[in-house]
Amino acid sequence: MDTKLEVVVIPVADVDRAKAFYKALGWREDADFPAGDDFRVVQMTPPGSPCSVIFGTGVSDAAPGSAQGLHLVVSDVEAARAELVERGAEVGEVFHDAGGVFHRAGTDNRVPGPDPERRSYASFASFSDPDGNGWILQEITERLPGR
Structure with a gap:
């Protein structure tokens, strides 16, 4: 059975700032789904990549900036x-x-x-x-x- 990495969650403090940063790098915006004040998920994909990143509000408990490597x-x-x-x-x-x-x-x-x-x-x-x-x-x- 194939098992493919689809999404990596990255913790951010400011969703709109992160979205603007990755868009400026040329990443594709796949989704931006707000669901009230306490949940929002944004998915971005690097050019040519089959794997995306997700960040947002209420998406991760990890400290912003803690994803490394x-x-x-x-x-x-x-x-x-x-x-x-x-x-x-x-x-x-x-x-x-x-x-x-x-x-x-x-x-x-x-x-x-x-x-x-x-x-x-x-x-x-x-x-x-x-x-x-x-x-x-x-x-x-x-x-x-x-x-």
Whole structure:
């Protein structure tokens, strides 16, 4: 049986600010359903993604900005970074991990620039939404076998 990730809930403090931020990035607004003063759900989808994010009022008990390590896969991390910066996001410089495998939590092992061999899965850039939810751009040019 196929099991597909459909939605990730991200906690935000200001629904309209979050909606404006993601729309400015070029994300598609799939839904905005208010149901009184204590419940509202907004669903947004990154370009080309089969998975969406949901945020709103009464949607999550998590602290705003507590979602970290959310990955967006791109074919060219430098071009994706440039486009997001052009759209108003504060995206850090492209980096790779000192160990050469996958980035670690935090910034201690980040080496400036893309992976020297431009290996798939090894180059990154990061940004946060206005609440501090943390996103990682990960460059994947060739999938591992079975993917």
